[in-house]
Amino acid sequence: ERLTVGETATVTFTFSESVTGFDLNDVQYDTSKGTLGALTAVGTDGRVWTATYTPSSGIESATNTIRVNLGGVQDAQGNAGTGTGSSGNFSIDTRPTVVDRPPEVTVTISDER
Template sequence: IDTKPPEVAVTISDERLTAGESATVTFTFSERVTGFDLNDVQYDTSKGTLGALTAVGTDGKVWTATYTPRSDIESANNTIRVNLAGVQDAQGNAGVGTGSSGNFVIDTRPTVVDGRPSIVSVVGPTSIVLEDTDVTITFTFSEAVTGFTLAN
């Protein structure tokens, strides 16, 4: 006899996401479930995207998806939740309530120092430069700048 509804634990592989990073979200159910899909997953889509669900193994208990934060986001409070009403176990017991990940932080905004743009990267020659050789050095800023000259 099984009258207990399925439960879920939601974990995320990285609790501090920065620009260019993504994380694996793992959904681990207490028992085999059916009906689980992205419609059951709740998160703030304005802050990131969740890729397709992939079953891990063949027992129907563990699923993963890749979460990718959007650019130019700074948010200290984020979770990924599962509405369990959309899933059932093999005996037809519908899930109840929600399961939620722990909090994670997103910071994909460019670094700004003292309210001013900052240099994100400087790229120049990767080998020894001999005299009388012209080289190009590229400065990349966190935002558009004006007035940047050799004097800087």
């Protein structure tokens, strides 16, 4: 996945069972390279959540991931998760596009005698 100027990505967090206590404090990513919008539950079972990721402008980065600290979430029995879960790698290129044009010249010849 590659994000460019004006693009956003929907990030989907899918847990193996219903969880409680999941919020943006559990999500780890480089906030200098982009922002993650509010978490929204998909359905009513508490297993799937989404958020919109918006890359910052002027960034070129080939290695980016979004991780979840599972210690911040609990299952229905109150058991806290352990470890982290991570997205696959994605790249960001939101640098301004420079169009490389050859130099132009206008020559005017005047024949006045």
